[in-house]
Amino acid sequence: MERPSTNNQQPTTNFETIAVRTQTERTQFDEHSTPLYLTSSFIFEDAEDMRASFAEEKEKNLYSRFSNPNVTEFIDKIKLMEGAEAGYAFATGMAAIYSTFAALLSAGDHIVSCQSVFGSTHTLFTKYFPKWNINTTYFKAENSETIEDLIQPNTKILYLETPTNPAIEVLDLEAMGKIAKKHNLIFIVDNCFATPYLQQPIKYGADIVVHSATKLIDGQGRVLAGVAVGKADLIREIYLFARNTGPAMSPFNAWVLSKSLETLALRVDKHCENALKVAEFLESHPNVELVKYPFLKSHPNYEIAKKQMKLGGSIVAFEVKGGIEGGRNFLNKIKMCSLSANLGDTRTIVTHPASTTHSKLSDEERNEVGITAGLVRCSVGLENVEDIIADLKQALD
Known part of the structure; x- marks a missing residue:
């Protein structure tokens, strides 16, 4: 992905310090707080610089639909908080969920999901994905021991929220992670209710974690946003899908959210x-x-x-x-x-x-x-x- 990393000026595993001190490299103006980068595109030094950048031989911002310094800072904070390898940020939480599934699934694939999911996610599973021959089988949160009985030869993803919305059921991430690993499934967790401060599903075997950053990550009802973080190879597929379909987070919203994370x-x-x-x-x-x-x-x-x-x-x-x-x-x-x-x-x-x-x-x-x-x-x-x-x-x- 063509996006320069942020500079974590104080390497640490402590959550609060990561939230405050993970910042984009300072400009020549030596600003203390990360500025807004309200630009649609970026320039190149010469033809070779442009060629190498588009060939992904160097990390460089090309276009704000692909990457932007403000968005990169926000993603890198979430990556560090969740213990993930890579990430991509979206205009909304549902854009993150849809893009994650759309990038990783093909016609004929099957999803096993907890029945207690956000209403729009349920609509994707029951109304839209079947149009493309992608089907979902649900298990009840209280009957998670039935998951293995629901796995089919074409099952590709195990998906859940915990705590669930709105019944506040709690699923055992460690047990779910073991099932996903045993059956070679991609394990995806919506961690919106808990935030990375309260829970890190990757510790328990999750391959991808998604958030509606509109909720507690913003925390003040100001902006819409979503983010997916996880294994680099899977995020690469999500990034390529999003780069070509356009559900990117705006630099302004990323700037707001990065500030919000400082007080999460x-x-x-x-x-x-x-x-x-x-x-x-x-x-x-x-x-x-x-x-x-x-x-x-x-x-x-x-x-x-x-x-x-x-x-x-x-x-x-x-x-x-x-x-x-x-x-x-x-x-x-x-x-x-x-x-x-x-x-x-x-x-x-x-x-x-x-x-x-x-x-x-x-x-x-x-x-x-x-x-x-x-x-x-x-x-x-x-x-x-x-x-x-x-x-x-x-x-x-």
Whole structure:
């Protein structure tokens, strides 16, 4: 890939230092903070420089659809955080997911995926990929022991999210990684909910990790973005696909996200601290039937979460009494928290999937992926936790 590396001025394995000190080489102006490189293209010294650059005999920025100093800095930070060899950044999280699959799959290939995946990913698997004779078989998060029974001779990819959206199920990455290696599958993990600060799937055998950087990586609801990192040979295929199809991240968004990563650890620590207190409060409320949060001891996969996650994350799922109407009534009574389809924001957000994002599914289809009638997803923000709890309490009361 024709993209010069960044200069990590303080080589280290410490997450916070990587986030702050991984920067693009300084220009002749000796700036302390990386500048914006708002340019569509780059120039060459002479014909030989141009020939060698396009022949990939030297690392050089050619065109911002291929690479850009701001985008390179962002990718290199995520690579170091996830323990990956290479990466490519995209305009959105779904562009990252689509491009990863499209680059690595051929007609006739088969995917084994956890059934609890983001709605647009599910649509790719069920509506669009079958047009190209690429089919998907789902396993339930609670029945992951059935995975090996679902693998076919043409299975190429094992795919999952953990924690899942929106039911907050936790899958055992180590066990999944062993299955993928045994059957020579490409193991892809959507690590959006955990971020590289809380969980590094590559440690457990993942070949590629994808993120919607729109969420906690940005953390302030400002930009759309996605990223895929992993093994160099696989990322090379993804890069070539994206270079020719054009879902590249903009330099401005990359600059914003690289700055966001400098505070990711601080922000996520506070998100998790608030989320655990919110989850503990919700468990005690009489109008809540069930609470799902990875670091609650009541979570069925608590031990797995403790093994592979640093903290429990920012998302709490809970069941409000009264079914769909109970969920809608809860949203109508919220005063401070935001009603939005986003998550991972500084502001606390609540959604009721059964009456909004998943309302077009049948009751049976929703139940299959853990979306019960009264399920509420709460993306816990950075407000004072007493204010968050007070708003949830008055809506539940």
